Amino acid sequence: MLHNEEKVFRKAKLFLLFLAAVFVFSIAACNSKTLWLQPGRINSTTKQTEQSDSAQKSAATKIVSHALGQAEIPLHPQRILVLDGSYLLDPLLAIGIKPVGAATCPYCIKSDTLNQFVADIPLVGHWEQPSLEKILRLKPDLIVGHIWQKQYYSLLSTIAPTVMIDTDSGVDFKKNLKYLAEILDRSDRAEEILAEYNEQIQKFQQQLTEKLRTKTVSVLHLYGSNVAVYGSDFVPYGQIMLDAGIPLIPAYKNLKGYLELSLETLPDWDADILFVDILRKDDSENLKSLSFLKQPIWSTLKAVQNNQVYAVSWASTVVGPITANQFVDRLYGYFIDTP
Incomplete structure (x- = not known):
């Protein structure tokens, strides 16, 4: 008799433990579902995913050729700095990119059109002697300059990948536009801009x-x-x-x-x-x-x-x-x- 009673007791004990486990698991599942449905939880997860995607984009790089050789630049640079406020700023703005900083020519007469963009772009000093300290502070992930600024190339390259454009042998605004658009994956936009320009030129020729x-x-x-x-x-x-x-x-x-x-x-x-x-x-x-x-x-x-x-x-x-x-x-x- 005692042996049979002990068996029954053990079975009952196991059954109760099973029910308790099911109960705990159900509560955990409900809590997990509740947490997932909370807006804050969704936003947090989405933000983490976006940050992860952004980090992956920033980490991806490619090799580009420029006037002083080659440079490994981000595939999708987010913080571009230019070493002048005109010849390089204009094409960047045209393809929809606003630099995080620019150098300036203090004695030059400036374009009223570009002035409105430069107004809120941090300046990094004279284009003939840019401030490395100010550039460093802006944390660029790509720097674009002229070949005649090559004396700063080595130092700039320690701050961020740097490309230099040859404007000593000529200033071809179409070529500069195409080059910047190509390395920044905006070639389609550059072609649209040049098509608009060519249309204007044709109208001028027809009339005058x-x-x-x-x-x-x-x-x-x-x-x-x-x-x-x-x-x-x-x-x-x-x-x-x-x-x-x-x-x-x-x-x-x-x-x-x-x-x-x-x-x-x-x-x-x-x-x-x-x-x-x-x-x-x-x-x-x-x-x-x-x-x-x-x-x-x-x-x-x-x-x-x-x-x-x-x-x-x-x-x-x-x-x-x-x-x-x-x-x-x-x-x-x-x-x-x-x-």
Whole structure:
């Protein structure tokens, strides 16, 4: 009898333990379900997933070629810094990327269009001597600069992957746009921008080609007390004028880069329409007092006699696709038949 009673007791004990286990498991399952359904829990999990995805993107890299060799850059850089506030800023903004920092040219006349973007972009000093301390503080994951800033390349590369663009041998705004778009996976956007630009150029040619057949155009540059001319390959506006069919005087045909002029050679660069391009703020403010304007040879120029001289600031404000499209619009005003 005792043996049978002990068996029954053990079976009952096992059954109770089983029920207790089922009860505990059910409660745990309910609690787990309740926690999963809480909004905070969902947001937290989603945020962790997003952070994980972002970390994976930041960790992914690729090798790109640039003016000073090759660099391993993030596949999807999130914090791009540029070492100027014009030639590199314009194409980046055009493809939808706003840098976390930029260097500046304090003495240059700036584009009003780009100024509104630069206003809230932290500045990292003069583009000829950027502040490494300020750059470091902004924690960039990609730095983009010009080849003429190569003295800083080694130091910049210790802060973040750095690529340098060759603007010494020419300033091709289309080429710069395509390059930046390619390494930043925005090539489709670059093609759209260039298509819009080409459409504007075609409209300009259709409306003004006939009027321009009998005109010649020249552009002089003022920099301090120096007078110079730039080849069409050296400034973005020159590229645009060629695309638009602006009839530059023959002297430009073989001009590469930069040529400083003497007063005696000014008549060689005379034209029906003469543009005087001003780079620096000081030159703009003191334009009327510049000595060469008081020289007798100035009054012999055909453009001066016909009142067809225009002061502009193209070299420092027409710097990329955004300002290029605006420049095409402005060209109409110079070539219509009005005084």
